[in-house]
Amino acid sequence: MSNITDWIKYTLYPSLYENIDRAFPEHNFTETHSGWRSNTYLDGSPHTRQDKTVVSKKAPGRILEQGGDNKSLVDYVIDRDGVTFIEAVKTLADVVGLQLPQGEIDTEVYQRDREMATLREDCNSYFIYCLGRAEGSKDVIDYLRNRGYSEKVIEDMELGYIPSQEQTYTYLQNKGYSQDLISKLNLNKKIGSTHKLSIPYRSGGSIKGFKFRAIEDVTPKYVNSTGLDKRGGFFNLSGIKGDEDVVVVEGELDSLSATARGVENVVAAGGSSISREQVIDAIKRGAKSFTVCFDAEPGKEQETYKNVNRAVGVIRGNGVNNVYIVNIPDLGQGKTDPDRYIREKGVDAFKDLLKSRETYGAYLGKKLLEEFLSKAKEQGEVDYKERDLLREKVAKIRYGLSGLDRVDFNKHLVEPLRSYGFTEEILTEMEESQREAVEEAQRNKKVQDLLVRAGNETGGAEAIHLLKEGLKDIDAITGKGLLPPPLSFDNLMEQIATIPPALTTGYKDLDSFVGFTPGAITLIAGRPAHGKTTFMLNLLLRMSRIYPDRRFYFFTYEEPLTNLYVKLINILSGVDLREYYPGNVSTNYEFIKRYIKDGWGDRKSINRDYPLYILSLAMRELQDLMDTQRIQVIDKSYSAEELYSLISYLNKREPIGAVFIDYIQRMRAEAKTEGMRTKIAHISDTVLQTAKDTGLPIILGAQLNRATLDSKEGKPKLDNLKEAGNLEEDANTVLSVYNESREKDKDAEGIDYRGERTVTLEIKALKNREGEVNRQCSLLFDKWTGSIDDTPPFE
Numbered sequence: 001m002s003n004i005t006d007w008i009k010y011t012l013y014p015s016l017y018e019n020i021d022r023a024f025p026e027h028n029f030t031e032t033h034s035g036w037r038s039n040t041y042l043d044g045s046p047h048t049r050q051d052k053t054v055v056s057k058k059a060p061g062r063i064l065e066q067g068g069d070n071k072s073l074v075d076y077v078i079d080r081d082g083v084t085f086i087e088a089v090k091t092l093a094d095v096v097g098l099q100l101p102q103g104e105i106d107t108e109v110y111q112r113d114r115e116m117a118t119l120r121e122d123c124n125s126y127f128i129y130c131l132g133r134a135e136g137s138k139d140v141i142d143y144l145r146n147r148g149y150s151e152k153v154i155e156d157m158e159l160g161y162i163p164s165q166e167q168t169y170t171y172l173q174n175k176g177y178s179q180d181l182i183s184k185l186n187l188n189k190k191i192g193s194t195h196k197l198s199i200p201y202r203s204g205g206s207i208k209g210f211k212f213r214a215i216e217d218v219t220p221k222y223v224n225s226t227g228l229d230k231r232g233g234f235f236n237l238s239g240i241k242g243d244e245d246v247v248v249v250e251g252e253l254d255s256l257s258a259t260a261r262g263v264e265n266v267v268a269a270g271g272s273s274i275s276r277e278q279v280i281d282a283i284k285r286g287a288k289s290f291t292v293c294f295d296a297e298p299g300k301e302q303e304t305y306k307n308v309n310r311a312v313g314v315i316r317g318n319g320v321n322n323v324y325i326v327n328i329p330d331l332g333q334g335k336t337d338p339d340r341y342i343r344e345k346g347v348d349a350f351k352d353l354l355k356s357r358e359t360y361g362a363y364l365g366k367k368l369l370e371e372f373l374s375k376a377k378e379q380g381e382v383d384y385k386e387r388d389l390l391r392e393k394v395a396k397i398r399y400g401l402s403g404l405d406r407v408d409f410n411k412h413l414v415e416p417l418r419s420y421g422f423t424e425e426i427l428t429e430m431e432e433s434q435r436e437a438v439e440e441a442q443r444n445k446k447v448q449d450l451l452v453r454a455g456n457e458t459g460g461a462e463a464i465h466l467l468k469e470g471l472k473d474i475d476a477i478t479g480k481g482l483l484p485p486p487l488s489f490d491n492l493m494e495q496i497a498t499i500p501p502a503l504t505t506g507y508k509d510l511d512s513f514v515g516f517t518p519g520a521i522t523l524i525a526g527r528p529a530h531g532k533t534t535f536m537l538n539l540l541l542r543m544s545r546i547y548p549d550r551r552f553y554f555f556t557y558e559e560p561l562t563n564l565y566v567k568l569i570n571i572l573s574g575v576d577l578r579e580y581y582p583g584n585v586s587t588n589y590e591f592i593k594r595y596i597k598d599g600w601g602d603r604k605s606i607n608r609d610y611p612l613y614i615l616s617l618a619m620r621e622l623q624d625l626m627d628t629q630r631i632q633v634i635d636k637s638y639s640a641e642e643l644y645s646l647i648s649y650l651n652k653r654e655p656i657g658a659v660f661i662d663y664i665q666r667m668r669a670e671a672k673t674e675g676m677r678t679k680i681a682h683i684s685d686t687v688l689q690t691a692k693d694t695g696l697p698i699i700l701g702a703q704l705n706r707a708t709l710d711s712k713e714g715k716p717k718l719d720n721l722k723e724a725g726n727l728e729e730d731a732n733t734v735l736s737v738y739n740e741s742r743e744k745d746k747d748a749e750g751i752d753y754r755g756e757r758t759v760t761l762e763i764k765a766l767k768n769r770e771g772e773v774n775r776q777c778s779l780l781f782d783k784w785t786g787s788i789d790d791t792p793p794f795e
Contacts, residue, residue: 140197360405715762761788
């Protein structure tokens with residue numbers, strides 16, 4: 001059965017919010033920063049106040065007549081149109097072009113929750129009304145003003161006052177609620193007596209319950225309404241979908257205070273720990289990254305450090321790698337939380353603090369470095385036992401880090417301690433040992449679990465079948481393949497039906513006759529300086545744009561990764577930078593390196609300087625590609641066998657689009673071989689096995705031998721593959737890259753600007769198992785920027 005409640009909560013209402021005016025034309029809604037407002041009563045008749053009926057950002061699934069009724073949007077349509085529940089849901093879904101969930105719809109959960117949700121909203125409206133009006137509420141108002149809350153901030157925070165439980169129950173009875181439903185509030189006896197300040201516990205646009213605070217010196221300070229589910233969703237999390245970063249603080253008032261002052265997406269964990277359910281709920285609502293901003297308290301720095309690590313572990317454990325940390329400065333005289341920081345330093349200072357967020361890798365690196373150097377200073381010398389323990393910890397941490405986290409961790413810890421023996425070689429070896437230990441532990445646990453399950457089988461045949469199937473799963477961890485069982489025709493049809501289509505190249509003419517086939521090798525072959533590497537870099541960028549939900553790896557065996565990243569910036573910019581060249585800089589490539597060295601982010605004239613502005617956009621696009629880990633260039637000289645293990649591991653944990661390797665003749669093998677031809681044959685076979693086992697397209701660079709020059713036309717042929725080995729047989733597709741101007745000018749690829757700026761690259765299918773062979777297309781190659789396109793990039 002379909003859970004219609006979750007579908008309405010996570011899909012319908014978030015989509016509908018942007019179309020409230022279309023969904024309810026009878027109210028002539030206008031949108032403001034806080035929601036939709038109308039000068040009509042709930043029944044559609046006119047009123048003098050602009051904000052009489054509202055749909056707010058805080059509660060996007062409800063329509064409220066201020067001072068009157070509040071209803072869910074579905075219930076409003078039921079009453080307005082006189083239709084059934086399903087008909088009302090379909091009416092709203094049609095506004096935004098959504099289809100109802102498939103299968104039989106279970107409305108029981110929705111029906112059970114709808115009355116309680118409305119009752120809580122009415123309670124909240126009553127508490128807000130009583131603040132400043134009910135007898136005894138002046139003390140609460142004074143307390144809030146002493147905390148620096150203005151009248152508007154108090155209103156935006158939805159803070160209220162409960163005069164007593166008896167008065168609250170009487171109000172609800174007069175609203176028509178049954179005694180049975182009211183009794184489900186089940187308020188603690190302290191609520192309404194010692195604890196009178198009310199705070200609605202709103203998450204995802206719905207009030208789940210209430211927190212009540214005592215303004216006098218009593219313990220505890222806060223009391224929750226009975227059954228409040230704090231772990232199911234972050235407090236103050238918007239019910240509107242978005243892709244903004246979610247800032248997680250500890251306290252509810254911290255969250256409300258920041259939001260009321262214009263800081264968006266600040267939610268509260270309700271303590272110093274985060275639950276898996278809170279993270280999952282936020283992800284469903286569109287969260288793509290998290291920033292952890294916990295309190296600073298003197299003497300509890302180590303406890304805060306542990307809390308941050310636990311919180312990050314929960315977030316990363318649910319598939320979110322973009323996690324950032326904000327360290328709140330200690331203002332002295334006790335705990336410093338976001339609310340206090342805003343009151344004493346101002347909301348702009350808090351916004352600046354959030355902008356200074358650092359990656360989790362940088363946070364870890366700084367903390368561990370500070371701890372190590374502090375101990376060394378106390379002792380007057382380095383304790384080598386402490387150094388070795390830290391090195392082991394670093395290896396374990398690096399094993400779990402990737403992308404920018406790993407880079408920043410190395411920058412803030414590994415590099416400063418290089419002289420203490422924290423070298424890349426030592427740490428990589430320790431990290432590999434850690435990897436092997438983890439895989440060994442996983443394998444042993446699976447073996448033990450499998451033996452237990454097999455032992456519980458009553459029949460020998462069933463136990464043997466279970467063991468056979470289980471060994472396949474265990475074999476995936478060890479990486480050692482077993483002979484597969486015979487394949488039935490039905491299974492074959494199922495596997496064929498799930499084969500993904502070939503990936504497109506991003507070039508219109510080229511896509512008409514080739515594609516990158518999953519589980520196969522595509523060779524990009526060419527003579528030196530003809531544009532082979534540059535063509536592969538252009539393919540990397542184009543494919544990362546075509547497939548934004550996948551990751552692309554580029555393994556280079558020829559150049560340092562920094563050089564390739566500079567080339568990527570040049571390709572992305574596509575602008576002529578000659579007017580900026582100083583006397584000792586002769587190319588875009590050299591200028592970009594100098595530009596970055598001189599601090600490109602500090603240039604004040606960048607928006608007025610068009611070429612430099614475009615260059616800055618290119619650098620920011622590259623930053624986005626790297627931060628989201630959509631592309632990663634790696635210049636470590638892996639053996640073919642190591643590359644097999646690494647790609648197999650990466651393929652299990654993340655969605656990979658394709659793998660680029662530049663180029664095969666420079667790769668090495670662990671296996672002993674005699675002669676270059678035998679070595680290349682072994683490497684080619686290993687790369688092919690990698691493609692087949694992972695199901696990934698592998699785009700492999702290869703160099704053509706000089707026989708190309710001796711041919712009649714001087715153009716590439718299939719038998720020109722340098723030290724060919726099995727390359728021709730193993731490759732699914734072979735594309736040659738030929739640049740006639742290179743043969744004429746003999747200039748180095750993308751460096752010497754002699755001759756015309758734009759030249760022609762001829763791309764030809766020398767082999768094409770799934771298409772027409774010898775088909776070719778011409779692409780335009782801008783030598784100054786390295787960009788390659790179907791059509792001239794500068795018209």
